[in-house]
Amino acid sequence: MKVGVLGGGQLGRMLALAGYPLGLNFRFYDPAPDAPAEHVAEQWIGAFDDREKLALFADGVDVVTYEFENVPVESARFLAERVPVNPAPDALEAAQDRLREKTLFESLAIPTNRFAPVESARDIAPAIEHVGLPAVLKTRSLGYDGKGQWVIGAADDARRAVEAARGAALLLESFVQFERELSIVAVRSAGGETRAYELVQNRHQAGILRETRAPAPNLTRALQASAESYVVSALERFGYVGVLAIELFQVGEKLLANEMAPRVHNSGHWTIEGTAASQFENHLRAVCGLPLGSSASIGRSCMFNLIGQLPDVSSLLAVDGVHLHLYGKSPRPGRKLGHVTVWAETDDALVERIAHVRQIVEPS
Ligand SMILES: Nc1ncnc2c1ncn2[C@@H]1O[C@H](COP(=O)(O)OP(=O)(O)OP(=O)(O)O)[C@@H](O)[C@H]1O
Ligand SMILES: [Mg+2]
Numbered sequence: 001m002k003v004g005v006l007g008g009g010q011l012g013r014m015l016a017l018a019g020y021p022l023g024l025n026f027r028f029y030d031p032a033p034d035a036p037a038e039h040v041a042e043q044w045i046g047a048f049d050d051r052e053k054l055a056l057f058a059d060g061v062d063v064v065t066y067e068f069e070n071v072p073v074e075s076a077r078f079l080a081e082r083v084p085v086n087p088a089p090d091a092l093e094a095a096q097d098r099l100r101e102k103t104l105f106e107s108l109a110i111p112t113n114r115f116a117p118v119e120s121a122r123d124i125a126p127a128i129e130h131v132g133l134p135a136v137l138k139t140r141s142l143g144y145d146g147k148g149q150w151v152i153g154a155a156d157d158a159r160r161a162v163e164a165a166r167g168a169a170l171l172l173e174s175f176v177q178f179e180r181e182l183s184i185v186a187v188r189s190a191g192g193e194t195r196a197y198e199l200v201q202n203r204h205q206a207g208i209l210r211e212t213r214a215p216a217p218n219l220t221r222a223l224q225a226s227a228e229s230y231v232v233s234a235l236e237r238f239g240y241v242g243v244l245a246i247e248l249f250q251v252g253e254k255l256l257a258n259e260m261a262p263r264v265h266n267s268g269h270w271t272i273e274g275t276a277a278s279q280f281e282n283h284l285r286a287v288c289g290l291p292l293g294s295s296a297s298i299g300r301s302c303m304f305n306l307i308g309q310l311p312d313v314s315s316l317l318a319v320d321g322v323h324l325h326l327y328g329k330s331p332r333p334g335r336k337l338g339h340v341t342v343w344a345e346t347d348d349a350l351v352e353r354i355a356h357v358r359q360i361v362e363p364s
Contacts, residue, residue, distance in 0.1 A: 001025060001288050003062035003085070006076070007068025008035030008043055010327040010336065011264050014068060014272070016041045018280035024288065029057050030068075032337045035329040036114045046077050049225035058082040065242060065287045069095055070268055073270065086190075086241040086287040087262050092138040094238075095262040096139045105257045108237060110230045112257045113249070124158045127172040133153075134175040137161045139168045145334070146207010151175060178249035178255060182216055184227040187282040187292060188235040195282065195295040196228045202247070202267050208334065210362075212303040214270045214355075226255050235261060243283040243318055244270070266305070269339050273323050274301035299343055300350045304361045306338040315360045316340055321353050 001024055005012045008030030016026045016037060026041040033045050048071050058064060064085045066076070069092065078091035091180035094100045098115075105112040105344020114234040116127035118137065128135065137355075152172070162170065172241055181204060186196035201216035202209055216223075231246050245265030247258040268279035275286070285292050309331045316322055319342065321322035326338035342357050344350035 001062045004064040006066040006071045008037035011067035012037040091238040113174045115173040176249045182248045183267040186231040190289045212267045214301045270301040270303040
């Protein structure tokens with residue numbers, strides 16, 4: 001089978017690397033001429049709204065999927081008239097707009113923080129009234145790595161943020177004083193079977209994911225069960241086929257959904273070494289109509305993103321249990337250049353290795 005992938009970033013590259021052992025072939029589509037998937041597969045360069053090129057792209061692939069969630073929904077629908085597109089464009093549409101996303105969570109009884117749309121300065125006062133302060137004002141679409149977000153302590157901050165947003169549709173949501181951030185990655189097959197990975201703990205810095213620990217320390221069955229029930233209800237709503245991730249805030253014993261991603265997720269990279277079938281493999285199995293693989297963890301893992309510049313690679317590789325993944329991108333501040341997963345059989349061994357890796361990745 002040949003899989004067409006919209007987006008040729010590192011997620012696409014890792015999809016291809018997981019797909020070759022299954023005998024799959026790939027064709028990527030990305031506007032950038034030097035996207036990370038180009039080193040490992042056939043790459044088409046084109047705009048995501050170039051219908052002529054998209055039609056040619058679809059011709060000769062068996063299924064289309066995405067590794068980038070901001071592909072225009074109309075383009076996904078256009079492709080879906082020609083070739084199966086998984087996950088369905090409806091799920092992509094819901095995940096592209098924070099207002100739709102939060103509304104979806106509410107309709108599925110997935111707890112989430114308070115929110116209100118802000119279209120102009122006039123909406124600020126009623127939105128603050130509903131949401132409370134402090135709050136976060138976010139662009140409804142196209143945000144990533146914490147971009148397009150303003151923390152709001154007072155109505156004045158909100159007025160400045162609305163100006164800075166230059167007419168973009170916004171969402172005000174309550175600032176969550178969370179104990180920690182968690183996320184859940186799950187997959188649904190074409191036949192409707194679902195499998196979830198263990199709940200993981202994420203540490204962000206300046207809006208960018210730095211570290212994912214799997215399983216989340218002190219993970220209880222109750223937390224895992226809640227997170228799984230949330231992600232499964234979202235999967236079922238769309239008759240979803242593929243991998244879906246939900247980012248969560250933990251407050252006491254409660255989980256609040258922050259956002260979802262209709263694709264493989266950075267907090268699931270540890271599954272490459274930490275499970276029998278990684279998120280990348282299971283996404284491909286799902287979209288190609290194959291049976292799913294086990295999502296059960298093997299041992300314990302911690303993933304570190306390599307951001308902005310690469311640390312000393314030899315020192316990293318000298319640590320037992322380290323697996324290095326470089327994406328072939330040139331260094332730039334704030335850019336994800338690769339990741340390291342450190343693996344161990346026991347918590348004690350993992351904690352020791354984490355300290356070692358952290359020193360190399362983030363020397364103080
Ligand atoms: N309401 C909130 N309260 C407290 N912290 C928040 C809130 N919203 C976002 N954050 C912090 O900012 C981070 C990034 O926010 P969010 O996930 O909404 O943005 P994003 O730009 O879509 O990020 P990404 O796509 O990289 O996950 C969160 O992981 C969290 O650390
Ligand atoms: Mg996020």
